[in-house]
Amino acid sequence: MTLTPDQTAWFSTTFGQLVANVERAVVGKTHVIQLAMTCLIAEGHMLLEDYPGTGKTSLARAMAQTLHGKQNRIQFTPDLLPSDVTGVTIFDQASQKFEFHQGPIFANIVLADEINRASPKTQSALLEVMEESQVTVDGVTHLVGRPFMVIATQNPIEQAGTYRLPEAQLDRFLMKSSIGYPDHASTVQILAQAPQGRGGLVLDPIISTEHVATMIDLAAQVHVEPALLEYISTLGEETRNAHDVLLGCSVRAGLALVRASKVWAAASGRNYVLPDDVKSLAQPVMAHRMVLDPEEEFRGNTAEKVLDRILGQVSTPQERATA
Template sequence: MTMTPEQAAWFAQTFERLVGNVGQAVLGKAPVVRLALTCMLAEGHLLLEDAPGTGKTAMARAIAASVQGSHNRIQFTPDLLPSDVTGVTIYDQRTHEFEFRKGPIFASIVLADEINRASPKTQSALLEVMEESRVTVDGVTHDVGRPFMVIATQNPIEQAGTYRLPEAQLDRFLMKTSVGYPDHASTVEILTGASVRDRSQALQPIITTQAVTEMATLGAAVHTDSAVLEYVSRLAEETRNAPEARIGVSVRGALALVRCCKVWAAAHGRNYVLPDDVKQLAQPVWAHRFVLDPEAEFTGARAEVVLARILADVAAPQERAAV
């Protein structure tokens, strides 16, 4: 069933209210907030690669507060165990039964801080939950619920003692972007309110978690013309054929882009996807999935630049009438 124009208008209005609400805690970062909310409503996970102190934790808390959801923060360290993330079964001597104690992964919004500092085993445990949306401990399965979004962070500096995420695991993240430092005016405003340690605590919820699930279902119902799907397929094929590429965009990556474009279109009040939606989202959805050849990387090639060239070279389809 395709989204109606009335539903698209409600979706866009609610989306803008969420952006404005989160923007009260993360000043001057509306484009990043839009990407994060798009990722959440596409039921995916976000990877932020940024320097410390840029507001990554504040954004996760603000999103959770805006959707009346729970929020947990996991500080990843080399000695963190998988059970520290997912939970553990313990024996209760009073009831003589085993009881499952949920780990911090059971929350609407989970901030996995400095994920590259944890061991590969712990990273894999987190990524498995992200993919399956459930935890299996001692043969018993526990759903993490909906909505469920992991915002993982990587520090681009201080690489000593870190475990780089393998390319195959990076593919599990729907998007990768960075928050960056705020502009001058936003910085001054932040400093003016220096006495407020956490702006997200003052936020009022805009919608409930149930409404988030309904918006995700609506977003998936946005019409995508066959010409747009062919365009996405051609772009993915070009990433695999690029001379600088060792591994191009997979079918899962192409599906991820379509899912994001559907939500992005609805956020702009449309019940159909445009080629421009594909162009706007290709970088955050695909750049981290694009693995460069070592020789090309050594000569200074960057995935973002190669992807921009492909977007410029492949002709986009002409717009058609909305359905």
């Protein structure tokens, strides 16, 4: 079953409205906002790595405000415990029963600020909930609800007192991106609309969690040609076979790229995926999952450069058909 023209038009219009609302708070960063919204509707999570003051927290807060749901912010620190994230079971003497008290992870959008400052033990508490949207405490499983998205931030230049995210956790993030500094015109606009207080611009919610769930279900119905699935699979294989890569992309990366491409296509007003959709999303979906050979990194090589080379070498389905 594929999307009808009316469903496709509603999806594309709603997606554009969400992006426009968030851009009121994060001026001039349309593409990054589109990626973040794609993550939300693809039921994935996003890692934002950028310099201080570029708007990482503002983006996460604006997305949470746009969604008429529950939002929480977790400030990750070295002394943060797993139970501080997931919750804890406490014995209630009045009822003589153990009761589970939910942690801040139970929300529709969770901002994990400076995630790399928490210990590996606390970071590992996120693995289950980011993959399966559930938390297991004392042998009891608790669902976090739908939609659910973790937006994590980290600072690439301040490494003192931080813990490198393990590959298993990086693989849980559907995308990794950066915001970057705004251009001159956008900076002037930001300065002109800056409020007197420190709270920042407060956005009105424009979509309910039920409508987001509907968008998630609709995106899943977008058609993907078998030739495109082969193309995505080949890209993953090439990252694993590359001579300068120690660890390539797993099958999870291919699944993430398919999900994200479906959302990207629907947001563009189509009920089918094009090769350009896959190429547009390959970098944010795949690059952070690759581990380069240390000697290659020393020479200045990056996962982005390797992925660019692979995208140039692997022919698209149309190119193979005309060859």
